Structure formats: structure tokens, C-alpha cells
Amino acid sequence: MPVTVLSHPACNRHNVGSDHPENPARLHAISDQILSSGLEFVIHQRDAKAADVEQIALAHDRAYIQSVISKSPSAGQVWLDDDTAIMNKSLEAAMYAAGAGIMAVDLVMQGHDQQVFCAIRPPGHHAESAQAMGFCVFNNIAIAAKYALAQFGLRRVAIIDFDVHHGNGTEQIFRTDERVLFCSSFEHPFYPYTDPIGTPLCLKMPLAAGSQGAAFRQAFTSEWLPALRAFQPELILVSAGFDAHQEDEMAHLKWTEHDYAWIASELKQLAQEYCGGRIVACLEGGYAHSALGRSVVAMLKAWI
Numbered sequence: 048m049p050v051t052v053l054s055h056p057a058c059n060r061h062n063v064g065s066d067h068p069e070n071p072a073r074l075h076a077i078s079d080q081i082l083s084s085g086l087e088f089v090i091h092q093r094d095a096k097a098a099d100v101e102q103i104a105l106a107h108d109r110a111y112i113q114s115v116i117s118k119s120p121s122a123g124q125v126w127l128d129d130d131t132a133i134m135n136k137s138l139e140a141a142m143y144a145a146g147a148g149i150m151a152v153d154l155v156m157q158g159h160d161q162q163v164f165c166a167i168r169p170p171g172h173h174a175e176s177a178q179a180m181g182f183c184v185f186n187n188i189a190i191a192a193k194y195a196l197a198q199f200g201l202r203r204v205a206i207i208d209f210d211v212h213h214g215n216g217t218e219q220i221f222r223t224d225e226r227v228l229f230c231s232s233f234e235h236p237f238y239p240y241t242d243p244i245g246t247p248l249c250l251k252m253p254l255a256a257g258s259q260g261a262a263f264r265q266a267f268t269s270e271w272l273p274a275l276r277a278f279q280p281e282l283i284l285v286s287a288g289f290d291a292h293q294e295d296e297m298a299h300l301k302w303t304e305h306d307y308a309w310i311a312s313e314l315k316q317l318a319q320e321y322c323g324g325r326i327v328a329c330l331e332g333g334y335a336h337s338a339l340g341r342s343v344v345a346m347l348k349a350w351i
């Protein structure tokens with residue numbers, strides 16, 4: 048079964064300037080690398096649909112959603128937090144970014160696809176139920192998880208977050224939800240400076256600055272894999288950030304695209320073992336454009 052990539056041109060109309068690291072060149076870099084890899088012939092590329100307010104409200108307070116809508120400017124920029132700006136096209140982009148995750152859940156749960164990567168922006172995993180944060184407006188992966196639980200009656204959804212930053216928003220949204228096992232690796236100490244101690248349903252893997260992919264692989268195998276096997280997920284969701292790459296100057300880990308291929312392969316094996324191969328991955332960070340594009344292609348190749 049082919050691997051699917053979902054995106055939408057609206058995601059690239061969110062543009063708060065090329066001096067902001069979270070800019071449209073990121074998705075262009077991914078498209079360019081997919082094109083030059085030759086993979087376009089073996090992956091299924093589709094346009095995402097937009098989410099609606101009801102779907103966003105699966106993971107966010109309605110008052111927060113209304114505040115984002117009312118703050119959306121017709122010109123210029125509005126800052127939702129110190130790092131997160133929106134302009135007149137940002138709300139539409141955020142609705143398509145969240146909608147991609149929902150559409151991807153439909154595709155895998157209805158048996159049309161197995162592994163789906165959502166090439167979307169703005170990213171989502173820092174956004175809490177009532178707070179934009181760290182370039183994120185709506186928490187795309189949390190909305191996808193809530194949708195999968197509600198729409199398909201799932202009882203066990205695993206979320207793997209290998210972005211270099213901890214997915215604080217995802218942790219906050221699922222803190223009291225026993226249907227979700229959240230596993231997050233991150234450089235520590237580093238933004239967003241959350242407590243590195245996890246719980247049985249929120250596994251945290253703090254990684255020292257300068258550490259290589261081997262440290263992640265070892266902890267994944269010895270700590271996360273047994274917990275994931277015991278949990279027996281019915282669906283695997285991935286907050287796929289690529290800013291732990293050694294070429295990415297946003298942080299200080301030393302991963303390479305081979306590490307992303309390894310993670311993708313491990314997750315596919317796990318998905319085949321427990322949930323019919325169903326994986327939905329949403330793009331989070333990744334700011335070194337060439338490394339980002341190469342890492343996404345490495346992940347897609349591992350799935351193919």
C-alpha cells in the first residue's frame with residue numbers, strides 16, 4: 048500500500064516573514080526533496096481538507112478558538128505569544144493543518160491508506176487547550192487523536208513526539224486521559240522547560256545537548272518499546288519534528304536523517320504488529336531546510 052502525503056497550499060499562505068524560522072520555505076524544502084528523490088511516483092500526494100470549529104473544539108476551549116478568530120488581522124501581524132504571530136492567512140492555514148490530521152485519521156481508519164504524513168504548518172504540539180505557544184496555534188496531533196477517539200471509538204491511541212522540544216501542549220491536553228499514551232523525547236534543559244519527570248501515560252525522554260541519535264535509539268528500545276507493546280495501540284500518531292537534526296541550529300542534538308529512518312521503521316513495525324500498520328504523522332519543527340527535506344524523505348523511504 049502506498050505511503051500518502053497530505054498538504055494544502057493554504058498552509059504556505061501563513062507567512063509572518065522570512066526572518067521568522069517557521070516560514071513557507073520549510074514546506075517548499077520538503078516538496079523539493081520529495082521531487083528530487085523520485086519518490087513522487089510511489090507516494091500518494093493529496094490535498095488536505097480544512098477542519099471546522101467543532102473539530103478544533105475537540106482539543107481546544109471554545110473561548111480560545113473565538114479569541115484566535117477575533118484577533119485574526121485583516122492586515123499586519125498579531126502576536127499570540129512571544130514566538131507566535133498570525134496574519135490574515137494564518138487562521139485558514141491553521142484550519143487546514145488541523146484538517147489534514149483529521150483527514151489522515153479517516154484515511155487510515157477506513158483502510159484507504161496505512162502511513163500518512165501531513166506536510167503542514169503552522170505546527171501544533173506546543174499549543175495548549177487555551178493557549179497558543181511556540182509557533183503553534185492549534186494542536187494538530189491532539190485534535191487528530193481526539194477525533195480518532197470520538198469518531199472511531201478507539202480506546203488506545205499512542206502519540207510519539209520526537210521533535211527536539213517537548214510537546215507540552217499535547218501533554219496538557221491528555222494529562223487526565225487514560226486512552227492516550229504520550230511519549231515525548233526532547234533536549235533538556237531546553238524550551239519549553241517543562242518538568243522532565245513523566246508518568247506511566249506520559250513517558251518523557253530528556254536528552255542532553257550534544258547527544259546523538261544513538262541515545263534516543265537506546266532509550267526508545269529499552270523504555271518506550273516495552274511500554275508501547277504493553278499498551279497495544281490501536282492507532283499510532285506522530286508529532287514529527289525534525290529539529291533534533293545536527294544541521295538544525297534551533298537546538299543542540301546531533302541526529303541525522305538515518306535516525307529518522309530508524310524511528311520510522313521501528314514505528315512501522317510496531318504499527319504492523321498492533322494496529323494494521325496505521326500511522327498518522329504531522330509535521331512539527333525542523334528549520335534547517337535541506338536537513339528537513341532529507342529527513343522527511345528518509346522517513347517516507349523507511350515506510351515504503
Ligand SMILES: [Zn+2]
Nearest residue numbers: 210211212332
Ligand atoms: Zn521543535
